[in-house]
Amino acid sequence: MKDLPWSESPDQASHLREHVDVNQDPDAAALVAALARTRAELAAAVPPAPPVELVARWHAALAQLRPVTASQDPVEPRRGEPTIASSASSGARPGSASQSGDPKRMPNQTWRA
Amino acid sequence: MAAHLAGDPHAFAELADRLMPRLWLVARHALDSQEDAAEAVQDALIRAHQGAGGFRAESSVYSWVLRILVNICLDRRRRNSIRTATPLPSDDFDELPSHRDPIAERELRLDVWQALAGLPPEQRLPIVLVDMQGYATAEAAALLGIPVGTVKSRCARGRLRLAEQLGHLRTLQPAQEHR
Numbered sequence: 218m219k220d221l222p223w224s225e226s227p228d229q230a231s232h233l234r235e236h237v238d239v240n241q242d243p244d245a246a247a248l249v250a251a252l253a254r255t256r257a258e259l260a261a262a263v264p265p266a267p268p269v270e271l272v273a274r275w276h277a278a279l280a281q282l283r284p285v286t287a288s289q290d291p292v293e294p295r296r297g298e299p300t301i302a303s304s305a306s307s308g309a310r311p312g313s314a315s316q317s318g319d320p321k322r323m324p325n326q327t328w329r330a
Numbered sequence: 331m332a333a334h335l336a337g338d339p340h341a342f343a344e345l346a347d348r349l350m351p352r353l354w355l356v357a358r359h360a361l362d363s364q365e366d367a368a369e370a371v372q373d374a375l376i377r378a379h380q381g382a383g384g385f386r387a388e389s390s391v392y393s394w395v396l397r398i399l400v401n402i403c404l405d406r407r408r409r410n411s412i413r414t415a416t417p418l419p420s421d422d423f424d425e426l427p428s429h430r431d432p433i434a435e436r437e438l439r440l441d442v443w444q445a446l447a448g449l450p451p452e453q454r455l456p457i458v459l460v461d462m463q464g465y466a467t468a469e470a471a472a473l474l475g476i477p478v479g480t481v482k483s484r485c486a487r488g489r490l491r492l493a494e495q496l497g498h499l500r501t502l503q504p505a506q507e508h509r
Contacts, residue, residue, distance in 0.1 A: 251498035254493070255492050260462065265354075271371075272347075274372065275375055279379055284339055
């Protein structure tokens with residue numbers, strides 16, 4: 218097996234194809250096949266249904282909410298951007314992103330270990 | 331979503347019902363406790379319900395709610411890491427078996443899910459988004475707020491580790507370096 222810079226390769230399989238002749242290196246070919254099989258299994262895996270008690274709990278929480286209409290939209294749309302609700306800009310509260318649920322206006326956060 | 335905004339009292343519940351399994355999948359792999367994940371999904375659905383008027387049709391409803399959920403999960407992870415330095419056991423993935431799938435598929439899924447649960451959380455979520463939910467790496471990077479290259483490298487390392495855990499690399503000797 219050749220020494221490959223795993224930590225710098227964004228995708229081992231494509232890296233291998235580009236830099237290693239898999240026909241000449243059985244280990245590389247096996248690794249490409251293993252990664253492809255892994256991705257195929259991930260793609261084919263059926264997500265488990267959430268527990269029924271949680272589904273019931275979520276629905277119960279939603280049922281307690283007041284109906285929302287377009288005129289109650291708390292999120293200020295960006296200029297020129299279409300929204301489903303034509304009256305979306307009315308009632309907007311700038312700066313209320315953390316409460317509004319608008320993901321584009323949520324604080325910057327990064328996924329770090 | 332349009333029906334919800336038009337005042338249909340049942341529309342959002344129906345929409346949420348369709349989104350719940352995928353949201354649950356993400357939350358479950360973004361957070362280490364089932365209760366945290368359950369609360370995150372609930373918070374995301376509530377925020378989506380309340381902020382529905384801000385939904386722009388430039389993305390799917392699922393992507394929109396997913397982004398809300400990911401932000402909530404990141405917030406929770408950050409809070410949890412500040413509050414306590416406890417280790418991160420994948421405490422209870424025992425709900426994974428489902429009655430609706432054939433035995434063979436269930437066995438495959440248990441393997442995949444168990445292997446996935448063994449990954450570090452920072453590798454798990456990119457793999458769920460890219461390899462299981464079909465997001466492009468750039469989209470996953472935007473969702474997670476990290477560079478595209480980071481998503482790619484985390485996915486690559488995670489896949490390699492999964493391949494080992496799933497037994498697909500048994501023929502290779504010695505084990506590949508993947509850290």
